[in-house]
Amino acid sequence: MKPMIIRKHEEGFILIHQHEHAKLSGDICSNMNKELFLNANIPDVVTAVYEHDRSWIRLDPQYQVNPDTHSPYSFQDYPLEEKIIAYTQGLDETEEINKYAGLLCSLHYVSFFDNWSPPESKSFIEKEKQKQVKILAELGHVDRKVIEAHLNILQFCDRLSLYVCLNDPGVPKNKEHEWYREGISHSESINPSGNMPIRTSWMSDYEVQVAGFPFTDEFETWIRYSRVSKEHVDSGVIHAEKIKWEDQRVIFRR
Template identity: 35%
Template sequence: MICREQVEAFVMVKQHEHGKVAGELAKWFKEEHVPEEGRREEVLRAVSNHDRGWIDLDETPFWNDAEGAPYTFIDFPVVPKLTFYTRGLDEIEADTAYGALLCSLHFERLIETSGEACPELTAYQEAEAERRSRIHRELEQSRPIGEDELYYDARLLQFSDDLSLYMALNEPGSPKSEEHPWWTEGFSGSEDFSFTSGRKISAEWQDERTLLLDPFPFTKSFEIAYSQRRVLKSAVAEKGIASAYRETPEEVCRIVLKERPE
């Protein structure tokens, strides 16, 4: 679950909903390095489904007593999270082996960044390293992976994931001074795309409905729509997080992505 706290409520977005937004962002991304026989459709499906392992977990949110807030993807207990990561990757691989390779690499980067450590995590990493090696071997026999291709597709997944998270974790319309700390210096890795000329892509709210990006990474301006729930803290106190979440209706958040004017 993705969650941001307001004075009277928790705004909650399902991980798979965020993943579908990431897939829509990747769809409109400026195409640069696209091999002659690229795997664009597989990549788009992988980006859209990279967090599908959270589908069942997010049906009923859990309460974090220590934080006085719902558990999120950031602080959810490691062992069950790894179980559902593995399940999600298995489902992705059943659809696209290359997509599973991309997503497995993506999770490995997130784990390394988090600095978490436990025996279960080590076992997960060893199993995923074997998955990636196996996929490489299998694709080498049928459709070899170009080094530049994999690097570009991994960066596309990373950026699409980051920008989708940005929209969910930042209050729409909030000033740059209140930006989530992960992105105060721009989107990490985005400087590797050739159209940025070595600059990191950054975002800034124009208003509650419009997000400005510079350099602009898409082929056109477009609107993103996704579902969220604004769960009142008073309802959580009265009924508990599971009932309060279940009884809160979904609302649609709409955001237009535009190029920042000169």
């Protein structure tokens, strides 16, 4: 069963694949001001951002409904044990593609958990921390401040992409998903306008204004989504071949 990024609408749900979210994240990263990368490993960071959702690629080509929420499983409520298996496989594959990208993605995924996380996550966290030590040894000297800056870029691109996915185009600021009403969390170091979070808002059905613009210029990209009716959801399983995809144009403005 595939985990999705999901938002509700009157007739059912909007579904967005995790890999579509990752593509949008990578497009965002490709357009960021190069000085934010501290003149180091720029192609590797871009690779990390494009690949950071690789974990979901191999999951079953169907979409099961969570019986507790009566909506398709999302990346948030996907069963933890299966999610950790997918995380591990995806991170191993990313490391094979690019060691530095593998390091950044491992750091990103470990940050999902804290001291209150379920016991099932402990082994995953420990193995990933061991992997991080191994990769650092293989890479040789890498400035910790550079790694922190690059991880922050990855997480900013992830959050800005999720802003696009979780909010209806054109939504008023006070009706946005609760994560974004006060700006993008932990984005202060990326904001060229000062030590404050970068704030986003939908200007139209396809334009997103970014206050605290960290990009070289305004740019355009696309993301694919599907509208799924409540009737399909009520069936318990939504088969991939029954889903019709549409393209959403997105322009990031100053």
